[in-house]
Amino acid sequence: MAGIYEQIISQLFKTKLEKYDRKIYHIGMKEIGRNEAILYLSRYLYDLIQGVIDDVAQQDEGVEKCIQFTNDVIRELGEKFAIENYEDDLVDASHSILTSVIDKTKCDYPDLQKYIQRITPLTSLTQSSLFTGAKDSVNMISELKKEILSADKIYLVVSFIRLSGLNMMLPELREFVARGGRLKVITTTYMQATDFKAIEKLSMLENTEIKISYNGEIDRLHAKAYVFMRESGFHTAYIGSSNISHAALTEGLEWNVKVTQMELPHIFATVKNTFETYWEQDVFESFCLSRDGVRLRKALDKEAAKGAQIDYSVLDLMQAKEYQNDILDKLEKERRYHNNWRNLVVAATGTGKTVIAAFDYKRFKEEHARANFLFVVHREEIIKQACATYRAVLGDPNFGDIWYGRHEASSYSHLFASKDLLNNRLDKLNLPDDYYDYIVFDEAHHIVADTYQKILHKFKPKVLLGLTATPERMDNSDITQYFNHQISAEIRLDTALNNRLLSPFHYFGITDTVDLSDVKWERGRFVASELSKVYTNNDLRTSVIFKTLEKYLPNYNDVRALCFCVDQKHANYMHAKFTLAGLKSAVLTSENSQYRNIEIKRLAEKKINYLFVVDMFNEGVDIPAIDTVMFLRPTESLTIFLQQFGRGLRKAKGKDYLTVLDFVGHSRAEFNYMDRFRALMGRTSMSVKEEVEKDFPHLPLGCTIQLEPKAKEYIIQNITGYINSFKKGRIIQTIQQFEKKYDVPLSLASFLRLTHVPLEKLYNGTTWNALCHAAGVSSEESRFNVELSRAVSKKWFSTDSYSYFSFIHRLAERHFKVSEGLLTPKEQKMALMLYYDLYITPGEYESLQMMFNRLSEDEVFVEEVCQLTEIMMSRCNALEQEDNSAFRETFPLKLHGIYTKAQIQVAIGTSTLSKMSSSREGCERNTIAGIPMEAMFVDIIKDREEGSNTNYKDFAQSNKKFHWETQNKVRQQSPTGQSYIRGLREMLLFVRKQKNAAENKYRTLGYVYLGKVTLDSYEGDKPMQIVWNLKSPMPGAVYEYAATLANV
Secondary structure (H helix, E strand, C coil), rough: CCCCCCCCCCCCHHHHHHHCCCCCCCCCCCCCHHHHHHHHHHHHHHHHHHHHHHCCCCCCCCHHHHHHHHHHHHHHHHCCCCCCCCHHHHHCCCCCCCCCCCCCHCCCCCCCCCCHHHHCCCCCCCCCEEEEECCCCCCCCHHHHHHHHHHCCEEEEEEECCHHHHHHHHHHHHHHCCCEEEEEEECCCCCCCCCHHHHHHHHCCEEEEEEECCCCCCCCCCCCEEEECCCCCCCCEEEEECCCHHHHHHCCCCEEEECCCCCCCHHHHHHHHHHHHHHHCCEEECCCHHHHHHHHHHHHHHHHHHHCCCCCCHHHHHHHHHHHHHHHHHHHHHHHHHHEEEEECCCCCCCHHHHHHHHHHHHHHCCCCCEEEEECCCCHHHHHHHHHHHHHHHHHCCCCEEEECCEECCCCCCEEEEEHHHHHHHHHHCCCCHHHHHHEECHHHCCCCHHHHHHHHHHCCCCEEEECEEEEEEECHHHHHHCCCCCCCCCCCHHHHCCCCCCCCCEEEEEECCCCCCCCEEHHHEHHHHHHHHHCHHHHHHHHHHHHHHHHHCCCCCCCCCEEEECCHHHHHHHHHHHHHHCEEEEEEEEHHHHHHHHHHHHHCCCCCCCEEEEEHCCCCCCCCCEEECCCCCCCHHHHHHHHHHHCCCCCCCCCCCEEEEEEEECCCCCHHHHHHHHHHHCCCCHHHHHHHHHCCCCCCCEEEECCHHHHHHHHHHHHHHHHHCCCCHHHHHHHHHHHCCCCCCHHHHHHHHHHHHHHHHHHCCHHHHHHHHHCCCCCCCCCCCHHHHHHHHHHHHCCCCHHHHHHHHHHHCCCCCHHHHCCHHHHHHHHHHHHHHHHHHHCCCCCCHHHHHCCCCCHHHCCCCCCHHHHHHHHHCCCCCCCCCCCCCCCCEECCCEEEHHHHHHHHCCCCCCCCCCCCEEEEEECCCEEEEEEEEEECCCCCCCCCCCCCCCEEECCEEEEEECCCCCCCCCHHHHHHHHCEEEEEEEECCCEECCHEEEEEEEEEEEEEEEEECCCCCCCCEEECCCCCCCHHHHHHHCCCCCC
């Protein structure tokens, strides 16, 4: 029967499929992978065996026959796969089920049967069930009471707790904690629905911990789960719609699923692990009645909530968020590796640029205690806020003086000043040029203005930090020229969305009637006048726009829409058409810029609903309440597109999401949709093309992308054309024409800079020298092109280590004329890592010296490696730290560097020049300098299509705690289990997002070295679940993908 399946193809199904005419039916199949085999084959066997036992059990002596059959299967598995101690799993012939083990010496109940009946749930401990609140069904509250009395540990997570609900289970909870049970509770102040008395009573229970989220306005915790863990291993959890209230637990139309460890272990593990991850998140704050009672009472007081309260948000500034740490690390990397102290940070408005700047200064101040500081603001209204932010971050309420308007500063050493006042007084300031060590320019896109230029030329600080949301200006001035021609760090769009710093977007790709494939293209963009011709006076397209408004907007007369046009003529045309259609609109271009503030105010107040703007005239259009963005033209620059897109992403009261209407026509091959959608999606596990084809299964929280059928077809064609534009033949042709087209000498660096060919596309089965030789611009061909091509495409693209690439660069600068004996032990290891980058088998040389000698003979190879490693060093993003393991003196890896498995195997000594490690397991053991060690290799995402939705076995609970599952055979009492528990080995953790790169599933990714870990906790058998403590916090970028359960 036609449909979708996940069916093992048995002989019966194979016979059935052979009857289907392939001309009529598409038959979809896929191979069973290693991870899928566990699920599909075991489930297939389960269904077969269950069917057989169901039939046989009805026969005479059927149960005995079933037990015999079960034991025969166990013996067959044990003998065939050499399973240790499989006899222990044989079913006892008495065909009994264990129901309880009670220590009579510790039981207060004389009638054990009544006691067991009291604590045993009526629903099964092994079979899952559904509670719907239907009459005559088992009452959920009665089951919860029994679950409480029989549990050893309880986790509760609910949006709110009412006293009416708590009182029904409070006696059982008291009995539970009195006998040593441990209770953890997570709840919120959402809608002030929680009763203070309920929290008060809970907090008085012994062995009880409570965590509360006070973010009532934006709280996203709507989970309701009751988790019961038992030392017997028969864990249960109730997940559904019931908060702790009398109505929800007794009479409401609530649905709750009971999940058992025995039947649905993967679901139970996800519930438990998610709770433990939430528990580690800063948003949930530990509650102590004596310390936090007043705060909680106010947070739950609906009347008090309307008035002024203590602003506890300053507590968030005591510690940087993970995404902020990521930006801070990028700034430190720029300064440490590239000696770049003039840094531009780009981040959307509302994402906390000032907070990041404050933390950056805090780091700088730790090394320069007496550093003088200047913060220059463009608008006076934010000067107090900026100063308050710095005071909170630095923990110094007296830090800084404010200088603006009539407010005079008492000291210049730490100054927050308006740019106008500072500019007017600059000539009178008797300060030396190097007075300020650290200067911040807020809204740095204004840096080209005379007022900023005067300040910029007056002072020569050690650090110049620019902050902006809009690096592209409407006058095309390049602000990066003041920051060494680059952006040092950006908050990625997906990071901001996942951290709820911006409103989520609902993007609609609308099929456009206009064909742009023949519109003239010059200097990386469509010719505006040509583009305007096809859009202006085009009533067919206008009708499509009107129909789109009707189709996708809830109420097209009640929106605040910013609409981007090609030029003034196009904007005026659209305004006229909208006005004729009865839609309230206006135009804002350079022709009427004097009305800018008026039109912006009219849009904010909904006196107009549509504001048509031209290209970069969106700069300064700052209306947080904008809820709709329309792209009525293709925006070629990714930066400008994101800048325009971002105009609608500001959070505002009453605004749930941004609607984006993007009109997609048949475009030129040069127009790049791939980078655009990658920016919107963020760092997903699949390529952009796969995401488009599969309708975007991975998007930032709360976001959607919908493409109309023809628009989707155009985009896939465009992405395919973009990928094909980097074929080897085209690159060779570009090399041949390079010096005619560009007035600079041809080199690898100049070619990459001017042609924008990605390095990954250039080194795709070839090398720069091989391409130049094929193009006829190089007469010599390196003997090591095959080895270098493999090293770059298979190893170096998966490596992010400034220390490693700089070591290779130094070797190349010396033409590999080095003595192995003069290298340090670390350098010898790195040289061996280079060997395994170049060669796939051991024993090519008898010594590293012989390798150096051979490489030094090939000047073409040496020159290319020298150029290439310089580029690789400039691409490094990892901020490396010194190793924190016992092997740091001789270990070649740096903490937080990214390395291939082959490089790591050299580092831990399992690969040598004469012998290569054959291990393909997730762990590898060795002894280094007499110290036993183990390296753990972890893939966070096991299935690139499903992303992080499955297999929650290995994940970060916090930036210093990592949950890890051992191999299936490991028990607590086994030698391996004991080595983990007793800390007999130096444990090193290596983590990567997934096995293969998103845009190239044939390239294997490297592992981030997270350093030494120590045991935090453990539980379970075959496999064990272990939580490791990291000695050093993981980088923010790693935490972002490793904390798969931390979406709070």
